[in-house]
Amino acid sequence: MLDVEFIAAIDELEDLLYQQEEPFSVPYERAVRLRHEFAVQAFEWQVNGNHDYRRFAEAAGVSVERVRQEGPDAIPLLPSSVFKRRDLVTGPLDGQLRRCTSSGTQGGRSVVNRDRRTLERFLGSVSSTLEILDLDADRPTRFYVLGPDTVEAADLWFSYVLSIVDLIHPAEFYVRDGRFRADELIERLLEREEGVQPVLIGPPVLVLELAARVKEQHGGIDLGPDRGLVITAGGWKRSTGKAVPREELIELLVGVFELDGRSRIRDCFNMVELNTVVSSCAEHRMHVPPWLRVTARDPGDLRVLGEGESGMLGYVDPLATSYPGFVLSDDLGTVSYGVDCACGRRSDILRIERRLSRVESRGCALKLDQVARP
Amino acid sequence: MKSVSMLSAYLDPDRMPGPGGVMTQPFVLSNRYGALIRGLLQRPAGADADCPVIVAAAGLGVTMRRTMLFATFLLANGFTVVRYDPTHAAGLSDGDFRDVTLTRVQDDLVDVLSWAKTQAGGGQVATLAASLTGRAAIRAAAQDPGLMTMMGSVACVTNVRATVTAVNSADRIGQWLSGQVTDRLATTELFDDEIRWNAYATLAEDGWDTLASTERELRCAAGVRFVNLHGENDPWVRTEDVRAAFAQAADARLIVLGSAVHELNFATARVALGILTHEFISRMRPGCEPGPEPEFGHFVGLNKVERKLQGRLLSLATPSNR
Numbered sequence: 001m002l003d004v005e006f007i008a009a010i011d012e013l014e015d016l017l018y019q020q021e022e023p024f025s026v027p028y029e030r031a032v033r034l035r036h037e038f039a040v041q042a043f044e045w046q047v048n049g050n051h052d053y054r055r056f057a058e059a060a061g062v063s064v065e066r067v068r069q070e071g072p073d074a075i076p077l078l079p080s081s082v083f084k085r086r087d088l089v090t091g092p093l094d095g096q097l098r099r100c101t102s103s104g105t106q107g108g109r110s111v112v113n114r115d116r117r118t119l120e121r122f123l124g125s126v127s128s129t130l131e132i133l134d135l136d137a138d139r140p141t142r143f144y145v146l147g148p149d150t151v152e153a154a155d156l157w158f159s160y161v162l163s164i165v166d167l168i169h170p171a172e173f174y175v176r177d178g179r180f181r182a183d184e185l186i187e188r189l190l191e192r193e194e195g196v197q198p199v200l201i202g203p204p205v206l207v208l209e210l211a212a213r214v215k216e217q218h219g220g221i222d223l224g225p226d227r228g229l230v231i232t233a234g235g236w237k238r239s240t241g242k243a244v245p246r247e248e249l250i251e252l253l254v255g256v257f258e259l260d261g262r263s264r265i266r267d268c269f270n271m272v273e274l275n276t277v278v279s280s281c282a283e284h285r286m287h288v289p290p291w292l293r294v295t296a297r298d299p300g301d302l303r304v305l306g307e308g309e310s311g312m313l314g315y316v317d318p319l320a321t322s323y324p325g326f327v328l329s330d331d332l333g334t335v336s337y338g339v340d341c342a343c344g345r346r347s348d349i350l351r352i353e354r355r356l357s358r359v360e361s362r363g364c365a366l367k368l369d370q371v372a373r374p
Numbered sequence: 375m376k377s378v379s380m381l382s383a384y385l386d387p388d389r390m391p392g393p394g395g396v397m398t399q400p401f402v403l404s405n406r407y408g409a410l411i412r413g414l415l416q417r418p419a420g421a422d423a424d425c426p427v428i429v430a431a432a433g434l435g436v437t438m439r440r441t442m443l444f445a446t447f448l449l450a451n452g453f454t455v456v457r458y459d460p461t462h463a464a465g466l467s468d469g470d471f472r473d474v475t476l477t478r479v480q481d482d483l484v485d486v487l488s489w490a491k492t493q494a495g496g497g498q499v500a501t502l503a504a505s506l507t508g509r510a511a512i513r514a515a516a517q518d519p520g521l522m523t524m525m526g527s528v529a530c531v532t533n534v535r536a537t538v539t540a541v542n543s544a545d546r547i548g549q550w551l552s553g554q555v556t557d558r559l560a561t562t563e564l565f566d567d568e569i570r571w572n573a574y575a576t577l578a579e580d581g582w583d584t585l586a587s588t589e590r591e592l593r594c595a596a597g598v599r600f601v602n603l604h605g606e607n608d609p610w611v612r613t614e615d616v617r618a619a620f621a622q623a624a625d626a627r628l629i630v631l632g633s634a635v636h637e638l639n640f641a642t643a644r645v646a647l648g649i650l651t652h653e654f655i656s657r658m659r660p661g662c663e664p665g666p667e668p669e670f671g672h673f674v675g676l677n678k679v680e681r682k683l684q685g686r687l688l689s690l691a692t693p694s695n696r
Contacts, residue, residue, distance in 0.1 A: 006630045006632060009633060010641045019639060095670070164674060167677050
């Protein structure tokens, strides 16, 4: 009989990320236990491989043992501003680093260094979110991206994220040389192939601009028959003056693109310091994947706030290996835990309310410097 | 039917450069039935004329895009890679998926391997196959062991009836054999895709369905080295069937990937392709050391090249088809 060699190939985190068709199918209680384990492993990896983070954790008096006992909320979070002034790299690295930058709307660009494993896991997180977005990797689909392609996206993380959807389905890009080619996209949508699901994806300001032009020029374009989908990604950033309430945007988009109901509008959330994408379901709820711990924190003392209380959003993301994915963001929002959603999933639900203003951000940064100087 | 020597092929002379100096050329090959197989020939930077060629065959029901990650590993290690979509299967080649049969998949693989030999400049040719296509590759090797030096496979199916029963949660081959279904042109499903009952009928009629047939063919494929990577948690392929089958080969290695399932992902691919690349090098490029694993950017870059070439690939025709 032939000898069989046995080789360990995948750990529990990557099994959940890559091998579960729907990560939310893991029972919630088990997901909480797994998340605890993943957080301990990720914390241990970071304190062992990142000198700066180790000092930060030591200063906060947090050890691996304490995280093991108390769980992910004990992990000290790095204010996102730290990524604006310090190159945080955790070794050993897997291949070359890709420099990923923020758009710098809050003053100064954050820089996050991603190695091969971190990038692959990010793509895994994008793939794992397809089910929640009602997208099928094997169904004929075409993404119309209101953003640049990978080359033009360069280091800018938001654009890069939009550009790599091309790895999943064929994608066309309608920002070239820094300009949004709305008319070109409208022509293309009018001539699109039947039987291929059209998916418009881009920042809300460009989606709004496209809808306004379509309405003005053609009254509407019918994307409904092929289960058309519109996905907004990212906030209004420099265009807060043009921001419209979400409900108003949904109503406009459903009408202009003649979509099959409000459930055909979705939202995705990510930021340069986060290695996971969080997406909304047909009920417009942002489901937090089981490996990611999100909490709302009191801006004064960083304590974890209760269910539905508004605070600064903090993330413990074990998917990041080449940098610490333990981040306190500049966003205000709420988290509800173990919610049974009408979409059939049970998970934590994230609601982002708004970005902190620069003045608030500076105020918080001053306070944070007192409690959390890396 | 054409003989293999009469196959007509057209290799696009325009080469599109990609990451790491990889050159990609679309090709079309008119198979023995006159249907067009569409594919890509990818050469690593500085490839010699006799650079060994690996034909990467995706599993049934998926397109050659699924072998792009395979290609990045092989190209990074100095192999020329030929990837293609079989006819009457998913992808860009001729034919409707409803008319798929494993026999046709094998015929196309043999035709592509024969053409690939002409691109190897006298160098060696090997196969990297997945799932049911792996079963087809075993028969190709058994019928003509000179076709390939080695067969690397991932999740190779060795007991076809057990696997398609597990996939469908129903014994469709048994239903056909028992006469419950008699209209071979009627449609049913495989992997949620519509196919004709003829696919199941021919699995039985052409002797694909049993473990014994795989064992017999592996005994015949003397001179070919077989290396198979099998997922410990593969829901469709039983470890005991794989072990029993490859035990019949004169030269085989079987590796079980702990906790892995049927399809590869970035994590399991690292391990599987690392092992397979090492095996291909030992066999086909002795004396060479494995290179570093390809970067994520290579994967993104190669995808970009292939997306660009898709329209071109669809427009190509062989001289006899123009």
